Amino acid sequence: DARVTQTPRHKVTEMGQEVTMRCQPILGHNTVFWYRQTMMQGLELLAYFRNRAPLDDSGMPKDRFSAEMPDATLATLKIQPSEPRDSAVYFCASGLLGYNEQFFGPGTRLTVL
Amino acid sequence: GESVGLHLPTLSVQEGDNSIINCAYSNSASDYFIWYKQESGKGPQFIIDIRSNMDKRQGQRVTVLLNKTVKHLSLQIAATQPGDSAVYFCAEKYSGGGADGLTFGKGTHLIIQP
Numbered sequence: 379d380a381r382v383t384q385t386p387r388h389k390v391t392e393m394g395q396e397v398t399m400r401c402q403p404i405l406g407h408n409t410v411f412w413y414r415q416t417m418m419q420g421l422e423l424l425a426y427f428r429n430r431a432p433l434d435d436s437g438m439p440k441d442r443f444s445a446e447m448p449d450a451t452l453a454t455l456k457i458q459p460s461e462p463r464d465s466a467v468y469f470c471a472s473g474l475l476g477y478n479e480q481f482f483g484p485g486t487r488l489t490v491l
Numbered sequence: 492g493e494s495v496g497l498h499l500p501t502l503s504v505q506e507g508d509n510s511i512i513n514c515a516y517s518n519s520a521s522d523y524f525i526w527y528k529q530e531s532g533k534g535p536q537f538i539i540d541i542r543s544n545m546d547k548r549q550g551q552r553v554t555v556l557l558n559k560t561v562k563h564l565s566l567q568i569a570a571t572q573p574g575d576s577a578v579y580f581c582a583e584k585y586s587g588g589g590a591d592g593l594t595f596g597k598g599t600h601l602i603i604q605p
Contacts, residue, residue, distance in 0.1 A: 382534075409591055421535070421580065421595035434592060469534050473591070478523050478584060480593065482534030 380404045382483035384470050390489045396458040399486045401470030402451055410453045411471040411480060412438075412445055421469075427453065428475060460490045503602040510571050512599045514564040514581035521583035524557060525593065526566045529578045538566070538579075568601075576603045 383402045391397055403410045411426040425435035430447040438445065442464075444456045457464055467487050471480040504510045516524065522543050527535035541548045541555045541564075548555050554567040564581050578600050582593040 411592060413595075420597045421582075421593075423592040423594070426592050428591070437592075471534070475591070478525050478540040479537040482536065484532075485534055 380481075382470055382472050382481050384468075384483040384486050386486055387484060388487045388489075390491065391460055392491050393461055394459040395490075396456065397460045397464075397488060397490075399455045399468050399470075399488070401453040401455075401472075401483060403453060403470070403472030404481055405451070406474075407472035407481070408475055409473045410447060411473070412453070412455050413469040413471065413482075415467045415469060415485070416465075424455070424468075457488075460488075462490045464488060465490050500597070501600045501602065503604055504571055505604050506573060507570055510566075510568040510575070510601055512566045512568075512579050512581075512601065514566075514596055516562050516564060516581070516583050516596075518583055518585060518594070519559070519562065520585055522586045523584040524555070524564050525582045525584065526553075526555060527580045527582060527595075529580065529598070531577075535580060571601075571603050573603050573605070576601060 385400045409428045412424040413421050414424055415421045424438040425445040426433055427447050442457055447453045467485040469482050469485045471482040473480040523540050525540040526538040528538050529535045539550045539553050539555050541557050546557050552569045556565045578598040580595050580598045582595045584593050
């Protein structure tokens with residue numbers, strides 16, 4: 379049963395610390411997305427990759443957030459330095475070009491104190 | 492900016508009844524409209540999509556209706572079951588320039604009463 383996996387599932391950190399979230403997309407999927415979910419803003423697209431190349435990161439605060447795909451099986455989202463307002467659930471999703479269905483992982487719940 | 496929004500934050504229905512979840516959108520250039528279901532503690536799960544040149548699409552127990560005149564989208568769930576309890580999001584996709592990202596609405600919490 380192919381699934382998107384994310385680690386860690388929960389992360390509590392202090393303001394100013396670096397946070398790295400990891401995602402393993404479904405094997406064979408060529409598009410990977412990062413979303414952030416909060417009660418106030420709902421689900422927001424942060425960035426996405428196609429064939430490991432960044433296509434759109436306009437939803438991401440550039441000064442502190444960075445997203446990469448070191449290889450086809452790993453996507454990372456890094457926050458440095460983290461701030462309390464970054465507290466949210468971060469979802470990774472993967473899919474195939476030309477298909478609307480995006481497969482979401484279970485999310486990383488980030489709390490920045 | 493343009494956004495996708497929902498009329499009601501919570502909808503409570505009796506088990507076995509039909510549910511209708513509504514969504515208003517504002518980007519008339521969107522190519523697809525998609526419904527996702529999110530259960531507590533999980534990521535969103537795709538339910539059904541509809542292309543902008545269609546007005547109705549049916550799936551298993553679900554029907555999506557699109558009214559472009561009033562920019563309105565709805566999800567109908569037939570014979571609701573306890574497992575249908577979740578938050579439902581509508582999302583829109585604009586494929587201009589090869590874009591794939593989704594713009595999500597705020598969500599409607601569907602509660603199934605026994």
